[in-house]
Amino acid sequence: MDVRRRQEDRRAATRRALVAAARTLFAQKGYAATSTPEIVKAAGVTRGALYHHFADKQALFAAVVEEEHAVLALTIHQAAEGGEDEPGPVKALIRGGDGFLAAMQDEGRRRMLIVDAPAVLGRATVDEIDGRHGLRTLVEGVDAAIEAGAIKELPSLPLAHLLSAMFDRAALVPADEINEYRKVMKALIRGLKK
Amino acid sequence: MDVRRRQEDRRAATRRALVAAARTLFAQKGYAATSTPEIVKAAGVTRGALYHHFADKQALFAAVVEEEHAVLALTIHQAAEGGEDEPGPVKALIRGGDGFLAAMQDEGRRRMLIVDAPAVLGRATVDEIDGRHGLRTLVEGVDAAIEAGAIKELPSLPLAHLLSAMFDRAALVPADEINEYRKVMKALIRGLKK
């Protein structure tokens, strides 16, 4: 334990409380419909604390999005590795995609990451965040598939971006239609084979 | 001239002024950063007029988006038909896509239609609007390609949605990277051939 631990702990605790409360509310009601008084009330602190830890409401939202992307990427990674009985880089891509869609069954998560985040933080910021998590692993998956000679040689980052865009859209589709989308996406990915 | 024409004209005029002013400001600064006082000042009317014609700020934005989608769809349609020297339903799809990307070089248009609209109006509303314009023609193009036996038999609406999602993402990419994206999308579409 460091000497200045209590201060650090205190700081981290309120920060976590704020992010957790914000996550819940942003997920339930969206960014615009959630007020900072609501958030601090749920977190058990005052607005002074909020604006001490974060520059503004956007910055708090960015922190929530960052965290959410991190846990999401972890979930996807596990899904892509699990079930190694059926190998092959293309299969891994499809498994990862299914893992993404499964993780995106949460309404609030969809709202925050796909709908609100681009509008609130801007595409550039979202890309930067995503680039450090889900998109990063997707690029690696695409690269692996290319190096294995499983699909055509294409620039991996643009391809990953476009695949990501498709998965985002598919995630927003009503649950009973999602299988159709999965089939079509499978066909699109399979069409990349040499 | 109908008897009650002047009244109708007046109404239409202020409505147009509002939509036009709103379009400019929403395009420049985004939905959230644009205030209704700003809009009515630019339109040369008062806020009373705004709330007489539209239920709220969202409704005005919806009108702008609707109009923008309409003119966009027209542009795309012309691009897809022009240059008939190279026929074939797949080529038509690609031409239409290029037309879309060209029309989307406008920063404000991107902001309104792709970034802000889903967050402000919700995905469902945007889909409904898009379904009456750009997406509709895209579905027709896909159907034509399927019926001509040019591509695999897949459910056309999901496929159109996914293609639309890719084009949206590609439109947001920096201008100097867009050609890479076009190539990859071409490869993806070509992969759909039987």
Next chain:
DNA sequence: ATCATAACAAACACGCAGCATGTTTGAATG
């Protein structure tokens, strides 16, 4: 013990959205 600084808390200022009134314009009717 005291001093500086970080971590909060409370109060304030400003702007905006929506509504509830008032006022004008214009058409319909006897």
Next chain:
DNA sequence: CATTCAAACATGCTGCGTGTTTGTTATGAT
């Protein structure tokens, strides 16, 4: 042509939300 009525605005008010400022308490350093 005067009257009546409704639509098309205009003006003012209210409540709320964000960000900032000023004040207070806790914490570690000397």
